[in-house]
Structure formats: C-alpha cells, structure tokens
Amino acid sequence: MSEISDLQRLVPAQQDLRVRWRLSAGEFLFTPLLMVLGFVGLAVGAVFADASSSEWPAAVRTVFLRLFPHDNLIKMLSVIATGLVTVTTLTLSALLVAISHTATSVAPVVFDQFLRRRANQAYFGYVAGCATYTYLVMAVSRPEWAGVGALLAVVLAAGALVLLVFMGYLMIDQMRPTSVVRSIQELAYRARMRQMPLLARSRTRALLDGDSTSVTTRATGYVIDISAARLESLLAGTGDRVEVAFQVRIGDLLAYGDTVARIRGGSPEERGRIAGKVLTCVMIDRARNADVDPDHAIEQLGNVAWAATSTRQNPDVALAAVGALRDLSARWAAAGVPDSTVYGRPLPVVYDDAVQRRIVAALIDLVVVSASSRQHQTCAVALSTLADILPQLPERDRDVAVKSLRRALPATLSHVASVEMGRGLAKLRAALDAIGHEDMADQVRDMGPRLVRESGLSEEEDLIDHLDETEITGPRSFRFR
Numbered sequence: 001m002s003e004i005s006d007l008q009r010l011v012p013a014q015q016d017l018r019v020r021w022r023l024s025a026g027e028f029l030f031t032p033l034l035m036v037l038g039f040v041g042l043a044v045g046a047v048f049a050d051a052s053s054s055e056w057p058a059a060v061r062t063v064f065l066r067l068f069p070h071d072n073l074i075k076m077l078s079v080i081a082t083g084l085v086t087v088t089t090l091t092l093s094a095l096l097v098a099i100s101h102t103a104t105s106v107a108p109v110v111f112d113q114f115l116r117r118r119a120n121q122a123y124f125g126y127v128a129g130c131a132t133y134t135y136l137v138m139a140v141s142r143p144e145w146a147g148v149g150a151l152l153a154v155v156l157a158a159g160a161l162v163l164l165v166f167m168g169y170l171m172i173d174q175m176r177p178t179s180v181v182r183s184i185q186e187l188a189y190r191a192r193m194r195q196m197p198l199l200a201r202s203r204t205r206a207l208l209d210g211d212s213t214s215v216t217t218r219a220t221g222y223v224i225d226i227s228a229a230r231l232e233s234l235l236a237g238t239g240d241r242v243e244v245a246f247q248v249r250i251g252d253l254l255a256y257g258d259t260v261a262r263i264r265g266g267s268p269e270e271r272g273r274i275a276g277k278v279l280t281c282v283m284i285d286r287a288r289n290a291d292v293d294p295d296h297a298i299e300q301l302g303n304v305a306w307a308a309t310s311t312r313q314n315p316d317v318a319l320a321a322v323g324a325l326r327d328l329s330a331r332w333a334a335a336g337v338p339d340s341t342v343y344g345r346p347l348p349v350v351y352d353d354a355v356q357r358r359i360v361a362a363l364i365d366l367v368v369v370s371a372s373s374r375q376h377q378t379c380a381v382a383l384s385t386l387a388d389i390l391p392q393l394p395e396r397d398r399d400v401a402v403k404s405l406r407r408a409l410p411a412t413l414s415h416v417a418s419v420e421m422g423r424g425l426a427k428l429r430a431a432l433d434a435i436g437h438e439d440m441a442d443q444v445r446d447m448g449p450r451l452v453r454e455s456g457l458s459e460e461e462d463l464i465d466h467l468d469e470t471e472i473t474g475p476r477s478f479r480f481r
Contacts, residue, residue: 084160119170133153191292192294197228213275214261217254220254222252223284232345234277235348238270238274240348248282249352250295251295261282295354301362302321306369309366309378318375319377319378356392356397361404370382371411387431402440406440413454429444429445
C-alpha cells in the first residue's frame with residue numbers, strides 16, 4: 001500500500017486546476033476578467049440610477065421617456081448584445097484564420113505574443129464586458145425607468161465599434177514577421193534587466209571544493225526564476241563558508257530527480273539545512289516566464305530563423321531574426337553585468353550565465369540548416385554575425401563557440417560561391433585571426449577555394465581574394481524591413 005502511495009506522489013498533477021488557472025490568468029485572462037468585473041459594477045450602478053429615476057424632476061423624466069421609449073431601448077439592447085457577441089466571435093475566427101495562413105515560421109510565436117499583449121487583452125475584455133453589461137441591463141430593465149443604463153450601453157457599443165477599427169489594424173500589424181521579431185527583442189531587453197540582480201550578485205565559477213550535498217527536485221517543469229532575495233535570506237550568517245552552485249539556469253526544463261544545485265563547504269549539518277530550503281528559492285512552473293527569461297526570447301528568434309531557413313520561404317524573415325540576435329548580443333556585451341553593490345552584497349552563489357552562448361548556438365544552427373534549403377544569404381549573414389560576436393565573448397564562451405563553429409563549417413560547402421558567402425567567410429576569417437585562433441582562420445580561408453571548386457568555378461574566381469580586406473568589417477549585409 002505504501003508503494004502505491006509513493007507512486008501516486010511521483011505522478012505529476014496534470015489536472016491541477018489551480019496550476020492551470022495561474023498559467024491562464026498570468027498569460028491572458030487576468031486583464032479581461034478584471035475589465036468584465038468592472039463592467040458588472042458599472043451595470044449595478046446604472047441599475048441603481050434607473051431605479052431612482054422616479055425621484056427625478058418630472059420634466060427631466062418626461063424628456064427621457066419621450067426621447068427614448070422603453071420598447072425601443074429594449075430592442076436596441078437586444079441588437080447591441082447580439083452584435084457584440086458576433087463581433088467577438090468574428091474577431092477570434094479572423095485571428096485563427098490569419099494565424100493558420102501565416103508562415104509556419106512565425107505562427108506559434110505570433111499566437112504567443114498575441115496573448116501576452118496588454119492591448120489585445122484590454123480589447124477582448126472591453127468587448128466581453130460591454131456585452132455582459134448589456135445583458136444585465138436588459139434583464140432588469142423596467143418600463144417606468146428612465147433608461148440611463150440603456151443609453152450608456154449604446155455609448156459603450158459605439159466605443160466598441162471604434163475600437164474594432166484600431167484592433168483590426170493592430171492584429172494585422174502584429175502578424176508581420178518584422179513586428180514579431182521586434183516584439184521579441186523588446187521582451188528580451190526587459191527580461192535581461194529583471195535577471196540582473198541574480199547575475200550581479202552571483203559568481204561565475206565555484207570557489208569551494210570538497211564534499212558537496214546535492215539538491216534534487218520532485219517537481220516537473222521549467223525553471224522560471226531564481227530569487228536572489230530569498231537566497232540572501234537563506235544564506236544570511238554563513239559568510240563564505242558555504243557555497244550554492246546551481247546546476248540549472250532559468251529556462252531549463254526539469255524532470256523528477258534532476259540535480260538543481262550542489263551545496264559545498266561548511267559542516268554536513270549546515271549543508272543539509274541549506275539543501276532542505278534552497279528549492280524555495282527556485283520557482284518551477286509548467287510554462288516559461290518570458291518576463292525574466294531572456295533565453296526564451298533567444299530561442300524564439302532562433303526558431304523563427306530556423307523555420308524560415310529550413311523551408312523555401314522569403315529569407316527576409318530569417319535575416320530579420322539574425323539581425324535581432326546580433327543586436328541583442330552587441331547590447332548585452334557592451335552593457336556587461338553591473339557591480340553587485342548596485343543590488344546588494346555579493347552572494348556565495350554560482351550561476352552560469354549562458355545567454356551569449358545561446359545566441360551563438362542559434363546562429364550556428366542556421367549555418368547548418370541553411371544547407372538543406374540552399375539559402376546562401378542566410379548562411380552568409382549568420383557567418384558575418386558570428387564574426388561580429390566572437391571578439392565580444394568572454395574567453396570561455398569564445399572557446400565553446402569556436403569548437404562548435406569548427407564542426408558546423410563543412411555545411412557551407414553546399415552553397416553557391418556567391419558574393420555574400422565570400423564576404424561572410426572573409427569577415428569570419430578576420431575575426432578568428434583577431435582573437436588568436438589562427439588555425440581555425442586558416443580552415444575558414446581554405447573554405448573559399450573549396451566553395452569555388454564545389455560550384456564548378458575556376459580558382460581565379462575565388463571570391464575571398466578580392467573581399468578579404470579591412471572594409472569588410474563595415475556595415476553588415478542584412479536586410480531588416
């Protein structure tokens with residue numbers, strides 16, 4: 001019997017309504033439901049105003065009843081309520097149809113971004129609240145009332161029609177690939193800033209060795225946040241005797257039994273105490289938290305570029321995503337991580353910031369996948385972007401990037417010997433020379449003649465020969481429309 005109980009505890013609660021409600025409310029439902037409740041309160045106020053209309057001056061009440069007869073108002077309310085429901089249904093149907101016809105490279109991201117936009121949430125909340133208000137007023141309306149609630153319903157319905165025009169444009173604009181990319185960029189900027197307290201107060205390498213205590217998780221889901229404030233409270237009084245080395249990063253997917261952290265230093269009792277509470281500092285949920293997870297935005301941009309590159313689509317989508325990745329990398333490399341004193345004292349916590357490595361990995365993926373679609377423009381821009389990023393990386397990340405690039409470079413031989421490819425390879429060779437990887441630079445230099453031979457051209461037509469100049473490090477050759 002005890003074995004069955006243990007097994008039941010191991011099975012994740014997939015039907016947990018509280019979890020589902022938290023996810024749906026945080027992603028979309030909170031704002032619309034709040035607006036619907038506001039309209040319900042407005043309906044109650046309008047009903048009270050109508051109920052007290054018998055106490056109005058006779059002249060005012062007579063004017064209301066003559067200008068707005070009760071029968072006309074009831075008919076109008078019925079038309080408004082039905083029309084609002086129809087508009088909401090048509091809007092949702094148009095959204096789904098538009099997404100289904102959107103390029104497969106951005107459709108999932110479009111839907112995710114659509115749900116998270118406050119303007120979209122407010123629009124659906126307004127229309128749903130307006131319909132709820134109309135039905136409530138229509139249900140309790142009396143012939144002897146002045147009809148204040150009904151008149152307000154007409155005004156609100158007119159406002160919904162005006163908003164429909166703006167919302168129609170916003171929906172179309174949000175489904176443009178460049179709008180999607182720009183939205184993801186802005187999301188990544190904000191997420192990186194919210195992640196800074198943890199990065200600034202953590203170490204990049206462990207300082208303690210010896211015995212350690214492992215911390216494993218019983219939960220399943222994504223690491224959505226690691227609270228620096230809770231870690232400070234947990235480690236108060238330990239000084240540098242104890243060190244918490246996280247084995248996971250924000251955005252990682254965990255399964256039951258995965259190691260989350262290792263506690264080093266101190267006594268076994270002290271390590272055990274901290275190990276028993278460190279999971280309270282790690283938030284795990286079924287969906288990633290885009291507000292504090294810049295890696296999520298990077299993966300979205302990489303997926304958009306990957307899907308556009310792996311199929312026979314307009315390369316502008318992939319080029320826009322690559323441009324966004326290069327911009328993110330350049331900004332974050334220039335900004336760096338602020339001193340820990342900006343957010344508080346340093347913490348004996350080890351956390352591996354892999355945001356630049358994820359950008360490099362996304363670009364290398366494009367170099368590989370472009371071989372299947374023969375999109376030499378995307379491959380060339382990915383190589384050129386890698387050349388821009390490599391000198392900005394820390395030494396550890398740079399070595400990992402060069403090793404990964406070494407294994408991916410043979411994929412470039414499947415492309416034509418275009419001017420773009422020659423420029424991209426030349427820029428990459430110059431960057432590798434600048435960071436001290438001459439052997440890798442020579443390998444890239446040999447790719448030029450090999451690419452020419454694979455394309456059936458003569459050695460005299462090697463494009464790198466006349467492009468291997470200092471001017472190739474100038475403006476980047478990608479389009480962002």
